[in-house]
Amino acid sequence: MxxxxxxxxxxxxxxxxxxxxxxxxxxxxxxxxxxxxxxxxxxxxxxxxxxxxxxxxxxxxxxxxxxxxxxxxxxxxxxxxxxxxxxxxxxxxxxxxxxxxxxxxxxxxxxxxxxxxxxxxxxxxxxxxxxxxxxxxxxxxxxxxxxxxxxxxxxxxxxxxxxxxxxxxSSPRGAALAARLGLPYCFNASHDLNHGLLDEAVARYFADFRPGPLGDAPRLSLNVFALAADSAEHARFLYGPRGHWRLQLDRKARGGMVSPEMAARQDYPPAERERIERTLDYSYAGEAGDVARRLTALARRCDAGELVLTTWAHGRADRQRSCALIAAAMGVSA
Structure with a gap:
């Protein structure tokens, strides 16, 4: 599990x-x-x-x-x-x-x-x-x-x-420190700048791990961005504020997340639409069953026993629904 x-x-x-x-x-x-x-x-x-x-x-x-x-x-x-x-x-x-x-x-x-x-x-x-x-x-x-x-x-x-x-x-440097001190380690794979370093960091952590007073075996978790809904279309709609936030970050105009309705009304130029599409390369957004399958595959590939989800959604109900859907699809229960 x-x-x-x-x-x-x-x-x-x-x-x-x-x-x-x-x-x-x-x-x-x-x-x-x-x-x-x-x-x-x-x-x-x-x-x-x-x-x-x-x-x-x-x-x-x-x-x-x-x-x-x-x-x-x-x-x-x-x-x-x-x-x-x-x-x-x-x-x-x-x-x-x-x-x-x-x-x-x-x-x-x-x-x-x-x-x-x-x-x-x-x-x-x-x-x-x-x-x-x-x-x-x-x-x-x-x-x-x-x-x-x-x-x-x-x-x-x-x-x-x-x-x-x-x-x-979010880099192999932290993995090396955790391994040397015998500590559990969480890699942040939810950002475009460090997603490509995942395999190197994980490999270094497992290869260099030294048992110590606070841990006798490596324990790895991965932080990922995940947003699930009942359909891929609705998940993409709910993802709109995250994509808009990413563009605002590029523009150095940081602020609060807009609503999905407002994000959907934006007339982005082609380059910015492509930028939003690229954010989906390191995000897990879609229909709940598909998201759960992709997350499970990631965890197994990295030998991670735990996934730490981050979900940006404009409303708490949508965020809560996303987590509930993923938990159900992955067989997690109280």
């Missing part, structure tokens, strides 16, 4: 208040739990009008409070902006609130502009690998001096379980 999880990128929606977008994560996570999804992850972005989830660790706490079984975590905390000790403290508090259900996904990306990275107060990505190791050191500390190299600094509270750390990346 291939497990399904969900990555919420908190996309802004035209005509909807940002606060409403953020609050929608709670009932949607509850719906994913009812469908049998394994995890619900939150992304981190900064200084962007299209992705407004700037504090995933806060949403993790809110979602954990209204769910009871699904794992909740980040995909990921952008460690280049934060001190490892502070992240360890935050996630130990989360683990105390929801024991055995917290994931700590870590990413190297700045998640926004260079100016935003400077405003966040850290020095960039050069120390990411070392910072991950320092963070893991804090997380492994059991309060008895075991697992931690430094004895003079501790991440409190001391909790009996360790939040489950993941390395998230």
């Amino acid at each position: 291939i497990a399904l999880s969900y990555l919420d990128q908190s996309p802004a929606i035209a005509g909807m208040a940002h606060e409403a977008v953020i609050r929608e994560a709670l009932p949607f996570a509850q719906a994913c739990e009812a469908m049998g999804f394994r995890r619900y992850w939150l992304a981190e972005h900064h200084n962007g009008a299209a992705n407004i989830g700037t504090a995933p660790e806060i949403l993790v706490a809110a979602i954990a409070a209204v769910t009871g079984r699904i794992r909740v975590g980040t995909a990921g905390v952008l460690l280049s902006h934060y001190a490892p000790l502070k992240v360890a403290e935050q996630f130990r508090v989360l683990e105390a609130l929801a024991p055995g259900r917290i994931d700590l996904g870590l990413g190297r990306s700045p998640g926004g502009s260079d100016a935003a990275a400077v405003a966040l107060g850290r020095q960039g990505q050069a120390t990411f690998d070392a910072d991950v190791e320092t963070l893991l050191d804090f997380l492994r500390d059991d309060g008895q001096g075991n697992g931690q190299h430094r004895r003079d600094i501790r991440a409190y509270p001391i909790v009996p379980r360790t939040p489950e750390p993941w390395v998230l990346s």
